Amino acid sequence: MAAFALNINGKTQEVNVDPNTPMLWVLRDHFKLVGTKYGCGIAQCGACTIHLGDSAVRSCQLPVSAVAEQKITTIEGLSENGDHPVQKAWLEVDVPQCGYCQAGQIMTAAALLKRNPSPSDTEIETAMNGNICRCGTYTRIKKAVKMAADSELS
Amino acid sequence: MSIIKTKIGRRAFIQNTSLASGGLILGFSFLNSCKPKQVEEMAVRDMPKEWFEINGYLKIGDNGLVTIMSPNPEIGQNVRTSMPMIVADELEIDWDQVIVEQAPLNTNLYSWQVAGGSRSISSSWQSLRMAGATARHMLKEAAAKAWQVPVGEITAKGGMLAHEASGKSAGYGDMASAASLLEVPEEVELKERSEFSIIGTSRKNVDGKKIVTGQPLFGIDVQREGMLIATLAHPPAFGMKLKSFDAETAKQMPGIRDVFSIKLYDDDFKRGAFHHTAFNEVVAVLGETTWQVMQAKKSLKVEWENTSDSVVGMTMFGNEMKVSHPAGLENTTDHRLKMEELNARKGRLVRKDGNPEEAFKNAAKIIERSYSAPFLAHNTMEPMNFFANVTDDHAELLGPTQTPEFMEPAIAERLGLPIEKVDIMLTRQGGGFGRRLYGHFMVEAAAISQKAKAPVKLVYSREDDMSQGMYRPSYYATYRAALDTENNLTALHVKAGGIPESPLFANRFPAGAVDNYLAEDWTIDSNITTGAFRAPRSNFIAGAEQSFLDEVAEVAGKDPIQLRLDLLKRAQENPVGENNDYDAGRYAGVLELVKEKSNWGTNQQGLHRGVSAYFCHNSYVAQVLDITIENDKPIVQKVTTAIDCGIVVNPDAATNLAEGGVIDGIGNAMYGAITFKDGVPEQNNFDKYRLIRHSEAPKSIETHFVQNDIDPTGLGEPPFPPIMGALANALYKATGQRHYHQPFVAERVIVG
Numbered sequence: 001m002a003a004f005a006l007n008i009n010g011k012t013q014e015v016n017v018d019p020n021t022p023m024l025w026v027l028r029d030h031f032k033l034v035g036t037k038y039g040c041g042i043a044q045c046g047a048c049t050i051h052l053g054d055s056a057v058r059s060c061q062l063p064v065s066a067v068a069e070q071k072i073t074t075i076e077g078l079s080e081n082g083d084h085p086v087q088k089a090w091l092e093v094d095v096p097q098c099g100y101c102q103a104g105q106i107m108t109a110a111a112l113l114k115r116n117p118s119p120s121d122t123e124i125e126t127a128m129n130g131n132i133c134r135c136g137t138y139t140r141i142k143k144a145v146k147m148a149a150d151s152e153l154s
Numbered sequence: 155m156s157i158i159k160t161k162i163g164r165r166a167f168i169q170n171t172s173l174a175s176g177g178l179i180l181g182f183s184f185l186n187s188c189k190p191k192q193v194e195e196m197a198v199r200d201m202p203k204e205w206f207e208i209n210g211y212l213k214i215g216d217n218g219l220v221t222i223m224s225p226n227p228e229i230g231q232n233v234r235t236s237m238p239m240i241v242a243d244e245l246e247i248d249w250d251q252v253i254v255e256q257a258p259l260n261t262n263l264y265s266w267q268v269a270g271g272s273r274s275i276s277s278s279w280q281s282l283r284m285a286g287a288t289a290r291h292m293l294k295e296a297a298a299k300a301w302q303v304p305v306g307e308i309t310a311k312g313g314m315l316a317h318e319a320s321g322k323s324a325g326y327g328d329m330a331s332a333a334s335l336l337e338v339p340e341e342v343e344l345k346e347r348s349e350f351s352i353i354g355t356s357r358k359n360v361d362g363k364k365i366v367t368g369q370p371l372f373g374i375d376v377q378r379e380g381m382l383i384a385t386l387a388h389p390p391a392f393g394m395k396l397k398s399f400d401a402e403t404a405k406q407m408p409g410i411r412d413v414f415s416i417k418l419y420d421d422d423f424k425r426g427a428f429h430h431t432a433f434n435e436v437v438a439v440l441g442e443t444t445w446q447v448m449q450a451k452k453s454l455k456v457e458w459e460n461t462s463d464s465v466v467g468m469t470m471f472g473n474e475m476k477v478s479h480p481a482g483l484e485n486t487t488d489h490r491l492k493m494e495e496l497n498a499r500k501g502r503l504v505r506k507d508g509n510p511e512e513a514f515k516n517a518a519k520i521i522e523r524s525y526s527a528p529f530l531a532h533n534t535m536e537p538m539n540f541f542a543n544v545t546d547d548h549a550e551l552l553g554p555t556q557t558p559e560f561m562e563p564a565i566a567e568r569l570g571l572p573i574e575k576v577d578i579m580l581t582r583q584g585g586g587f588g589r590r591l592y593g594h595f596m597v598e599a600a601a602i603s604q605k606a607k608a609p610v611k612l613v614y615s616r617e618d619d620m621s622q623g624m625y626r627p628s629y630y631a632t633y634r635a636a637l638d639t640e641n642n643l644t645a646l647h648v649k650a651g652g653i654p655e656s657p658l659f660a661n662r663f664p665a666g667a668v669d670n671y672l673a674e675d676w677t678i679d680s681n682i683t684t685g686a687f688r689a690p691r692s693n694f695i696a697g698a699e700q701s702f703l704d705e706v707a708e709v710a711g712k713d714p715i716q717l718r719l720d721l722l723k724r725a726q727e728n729p730v731g732e733n734n735d736y737d738a739g740r741y742a743g744v745l746e747l748v749k750e751k752s753n754w755g756t757n758q759q760g761l762h763r764g765v766s767a768y769f770c771h772n773s774y775v776a777q778v779l780d781i782t783i784e785n786d787k788p789i790v791q792k793v794t795t796a797i798d799c800g801i802v803v804n805p806d807a808a809t810n811l812a813e814g815g816v817i818d819g820i821g822n823a824m825y826g827a828i829t830f831k832d833g834v835p836e837q838n839n840f841d842k843y844r845l846i847r848h849s850e851a852p853k854s855i856e857t858h859f860v861q862n863d864i865d866p867t868g869l870g871e872p873p874f875p876p877i878m879g880a881l882a883n884a885l886y887k888a889t890g891q892r893h894y895h896q897p898f899v900a901e902r903v904i905v906g
Contacts, residue, residue: 017445018408018445018449021443029444032377033368035368036368039535040840044840075367078367087367094810096361098535099371100584102366132840132845134534135818136815137810138848139852139854140810
């Protein structure tokens with residue numbers, strides 16, 4: 001067990017856990033931030049995607065001890081009022097079916113648009129390929145990412 | 155105006171249902187936070203000071219807001235939006251005045267609280283409409299009494315009651331109190347289809363905002379004071395069971411509270427089909443956090459032993475059946491050999507029309523092709539989990555299940571509690587696909603909570619989830635067709651089987667369209683547990699049949715859509731045999747629609763097209779799939795889908811579901827498989843089990859619904875099975891290679 005001070009969604013929070021504990025479980029079990037989802041535990045499905053700084057990372061493979069001072073953003077902290085362009089586009093397109101993977105999809109999409117504000121179809125597919133949607137909302141996700149990209153450009 | 159007797163499902167309309175609905179719901183803070191409509195939006199408009207229960211489906215606030223209970227499990231099919239829409243339409247209330255709440259399991263109030271068989275909307279269509287119409291009528295009566303005018307002169311629209319002659323008007327909120335005290339009318343008028351103002355219009359997912367902001371909605375998100383996390387160790391192979399375990403190391407690990415084994419069902423427990431489980435005795439690890447219990451589980455030293463032959467008695471909707479689990483550690487290679495062997499023998503005769511033997515003897519051409527598909531894991535993105543808090547005299551369960559009603563008796567029996575002491579509440583569910591029909595994880599959570607005397611959330615790891623069984627069965631089928639010298643289809647023979655069930659639907663098309671028809675089947679027992687998987691049996695046989703018809707059309711020199719239309723014309727005008735269970739006219743209707751919408755018959759350079767059509771869950775779906783070859787790789791450019799599922803309640807949501815069926819079907823046909831070596835599933839996570847990803851999905855999907863006034867039929871499952879045929883047929887056009895054995899990726903040759 002060790003104490004860690006973590007910068008999560010703009011607030012510094014402390015936790016005392018095994019240093020090997022993945023951020024996924026620190027967020028879910030210790031901070032009750034359950035928007036970040038468990039899907040596979042081996043970085044294959046993307047349901048647990050969070051931002052470490054500006055990068056989308058799989059929190060199931062990120063030990064709490066590796067975070068240090070880096071800023072963590074979860075789906076709960078992506079925007080103040082759920083009005084990030086990606087979130088708005090998701091609602092406009094009405095993307096979700098079951099909804100379970102969507103937080104991870106949104107976090108990956110938001111990171112993509114931050115580094116590449118107007119991605120091509122292929123760039124969207126490549127960036128999003130690590131996020132599985134079992135219900136098959138892929139065509140809607142792509143539509144929403146493009147819509148969010150357009151709204152950011154305008 | 156149609157009149158409907160309120161006697162159907164009248165239990166739900168009896169007065170004073172507050173105990174059964176409102177009281178229960180409001181008692182649980184998690185579900186309160188689960189209210190799908192945005193709380194902040196509602197907060198802007200004041201919440202009512204008082205709610206009045208009109209019936210088990212709805213209550214009206216003194217300010218006119220309406221709470222509608224959504225009774226069915228929400229697994230992504232969008233019933234939490236579309237079912238309340240039906241109530242709201244009949245009630246005549248604006249949709250933005252509606253708050254949706256998830257109803258708990260309540261067999262007194264609701265019927266078929268099941269997510270299965272694509273039946274949520276169709277089973278509740280009448281009762282949901284009646285709930286709204288009854289309330290509308292009672293509000294009118296209350297107004298008529300208050301204003302001393304005949305009830306027939308009152309109009310109700312958009313949450314307002316009005317009497318034109320006197321100029322009087324009032325909101326629903328003003329009359330809700332009086333209406334809630336009235337007798338339930340013997341019969342009520344339902345709206346005409348032409349009067350629908352919400353049904354048939356696209357309304358966004360009521361949970362949308364919560365989903366995109368990561369609010370707690372799912373079973374795995376449940377948090378409770380003092381709650382422990384539990385995880386399970388089950389045998390590593392089918393055909394094995396628990397012998398003994400040593401948990402000394404695990405118990406010493408940080409956060410671990412206890413380790414013990416639990417037995418699910420006693421040997422004499424009368425199981426229902428949905429009580430099926432692969433492993434009746436498992437080891438539970440309890441601790442403070444998920445990571446801790448997952449780590450501790452790895453340190454368990456467990457001895458497993460082989461099972462012996464067993465037969466489990468089960469009831470399925472009143473029918474007794476026996477499920478045989480032979481001893482042994484099974485292998486996929488043996489499965490394949492056994493299926494080929496069985497399929498080479500004469501099968502069980504299921505249907506015979508005319509004289510197929512003679513027709514094959516006299517055939518000018520005979521086409522024979524065999525098809526197969528592997529076991530599949532459902533792989534819901536949210537792994538199996540459930541919360542249970544069992545005390546001496548009460549059990550509270552909360553989580554994701556497709557069959558709360560069927561699991562309740564098993565839980566009560568296992569806990570030794572009367573059934574009325576078991577309360578089951580539903581969360582939103584991260585996918586179902588049939589996996590959550592089998593609620594052994596609920597019984598496990600309850601048994602663990604009872605033994606630990608603590609609230610417990612049971613969470614399966616992905617590996618546990620994928621290796622626990624309840625798979626889609628493995629199937630095999632051979633089709634034979636006889637053509638005469640004019641290339642007419644004179645006979646069709648299908649022989650199909652599987653492990654452990656047959657995929658045959660002997661009375662479906664092309665039965666009824668061919669003079670000489672023979673259908674046989676066979677089964678092979680296994681200790682690998684299987685269950686319903688999105689469109690059971692259809693999910694294989696549709697693709698096989700529709701691929702075969704494509705080859706028949708090719709040999710006969712006919713357009714594949716025209717061949718099907720000709721056969722359907724025959725089935726419609728002069729059907730062969732008895733018990734054909736489809737409507738040939740509606741079947742042809744979706745083919746005509748997809749033909750038009752896909753511009754079938756217009757040749758485009760480099761575009762390779764396949765068609766398929768199927769009927770299941772009382773709905774008809776036809777699909778055209780377009781492939782181009784880019785860098786020697788087939789790319790699905792577009793899928794055009796035509797669907798006849800009667801009235802479509804929420805068109806955009808229905809379109810979403812149909813798009814999902816297409817992508818899911820392509821994914822499973824191309825990549826999906828669970829294989830076995832010595833009883834061990836060789837895939838236990840997404841590194842080995844390949845699911846379709848973004849870049850492999852069609853570039854576009856277009857969905858068209860047949861417009862008619864037929865009561866709604868199934869939609870969750872029907873778009874899934876036929877796409878596998880359309881994919882195989884388009885791949886053939888693109889690559890010259892026919893695909894017979896799923897997953898197609900395993901039999902693909904290099905293109906070019």
